[in-house]
Amino acid sequence: MKLLLTGGMGYIGSHVAVTMAKSGHEVILFDNLVNSSSDTIKKLNKILDKDVYFYKGDLNNPNDIKSIFEKFKIDAVFHFAGYKSVKESVINPIEYYSNNMIGTINLINEMYKKNVKLLVFSSSATVYGDPKYLPIDEKHPTIPKNPYGRIKLQIEDMLDDIYSSDNNWRIACLRYFNPVGSHDSGLIGDNPTGLANNLMPIITKVASKKLKKLSVFGNDYPTVDGTGVRDYIHVMDLAEGHKMSFNYLLKNKGCFKFNLGTGKGYSVLDLLKSFIKMNHCDVPYDFTFRREGDVSECYADPNKAFEFLGWRSLRGLDEMSESAWKFLHHNEKD
Numbered sequence: 557m558k559l560l561l562t563g564g565m566g567y568i569g570s571h572v573a574v575t576m577a578k579s580g581h582e583v584i585l586f587d588n589l590v591n592s593s594s595d596t597i598k599k600l601n602k603i604l605d606k607d608v609y610f611y612k613g614d615l616n617n618p619n620d621i622k623s624i625f626e627k628f629k630i631d632a633v634f635h636f637a638g639y640k641s642v643k644e645s646v647i648n649p650i651e652y653y654s655n656n657m658i659g660t661i662n663l664i665n666e667m668y669k670k671n672v673k674l675l676v677f678s679s680s681a682t683v684y685g686d687p688k689y690l691p692i693d694e695k696h697p698t699i700p701k702n703p704y705g706r707i708k709l710q711i712e713d714m715l716d717d718i719y720s721s722d723n724n725w726r727i728a729c730l731r732y733f734n735p736v737g738s739h740d741s742g743l744i745g746d747n748p749t750g751l752a753n754n755l756m757p758i759i760t761k762v763a764s765k766k767l768k769k770l771s772v773f774g775n776d777y778p779t780v781d782g783t784g785v786r787d788y789i790h791v792m793d794l795a796e797g798h799k800m801s802f803n804y805l806l807k808n809k810g811c812f813k814f815n816l817g818t819g820k821g822y823s824v825l826d827l828l829k830s831f832i833k834m835n836h837c838d839v840p841y842d843f844t845f846r847r848e849g850d851v852s853e854c855y856a857d858p859n860k861a862f863e864f865l866g867w868r869s870l871r872g873l874d875e876m877s878e879s880a881w882k883f884l885h886h887n888e889k890d
């Protein structure tokens with residue numbers, strides 16, 4: 557089938573492109589490269605040993621979306637495109653609402669016009685807000701604490717409304733926990749433009765001496781070692797979760813929500829120790845104050861995804877650490 561991947565040149569989109577192309581689908585990547593590089597296409601071509609189609613376009617420009625739907629007879633859409641920094645969304649909410657919300661509305665409008673009604677949407681565990689209980693299942697209250705999370709939830713609500721108005725839609729909202737790691741080749745991975753916000757890209761930059769040290773926010777949380785606990789999930793497991801969701805949607809109509817996490821919580825120091833052990837390198841760090849808005853622990857109950865999709869994560873922390881480092885060595889940018 558012909559699959560359109562918005563934001564397909566980015567971290568998660570490029571990994572899903574590999575998984576879906578390897579499953580025999582034609583992937584068409586749409587991206588404005590605001591947080592990715594055009595080099596990714598060469599790397600994807602190398603991994604897949606064939607040419608992948610890339611269209612440089614912006615979801616905020618309805619004509620760009622129109623042209624891609626006119627050029628190809630798209631069967632389904634995987635929607636990754638958007639800004640992803642919680643911190644930036646607090647500082648500049650209008651930019652986030654415009655890009656993430658309006659961009660999504662433009663996309664869905666065009667899908668509707670072309671009668672394309674299968675959508676896999678990148679949601680996020682931020683829709684839950686502070687955990688009321690652990691592990692977090694899909695019935696957990698959704699009270700996001702920042703514009704980024706609120707927009708994800710508003711998009712999910714909009715998708716529910718779209719399905720209620722027309723029961724022919726097949727939609728999966730995938731609530732990712734903390735994706736890390738890279739494809740085995742080390743060619744593609746998490747390489748944000750500008751300042752890295754997520755833990756693993758910062759660890760790799762410190763290990764390669766691009767940054768002096770890692771600041772660990774808080775060592776007085778009520779956790780195993782005092783540092784925050786998160787559900788880190790290997791990006792290739794996440795990509796597999798997209799494939800299984802897509803296969804499920806081929807057989808089922810509805811608007812579904814699934815957690816994509818491992819179900820295991822690891823502390824910042826667990827991840828750091830795994831990285832140092834696997835890659836035999838030094839990562840200087842110090843402790844600083846807790847960061848406002850951070851919770852002590854957050855991890856998924858992934859059982860619904862297993863029950864409905866037959867999906868569960870297979871890779872552990874060490875594979876995440878090893879692959880992230882391999883990617884950095886192949887792709888040092890700055």
Ligand SMILES: NC(=O)c1ccc[n+]([C@@H]2O[C@H](COP(=O)([O-])OP(=O)(O)OC[C@H]3O[C@@H](n4cnc5c(N)ncnc54)[C@H](O)[C@@H]3O)[C@@H](O)[C@H]2O)c1
Nearest residue numbers: 563566567568587588589590591592614615637638678680
């Ligand atoms: N990485 C995470 O930790 C994480 C966690 C939960 C959810 N998500 C969500 O998953 C999705 C993908 O995340 P990612 O980590 O791959 O991010 P990413 O920034 O690497 O990829 C997003 C891509 O979208 C593109 N893009 C942004 N705005 C666009 C627009 N208006 N038109 C066209 N392209 C545009 C960017 O250039 C980038 O290549 C995002 O929606 C993000 O919110 C990510």
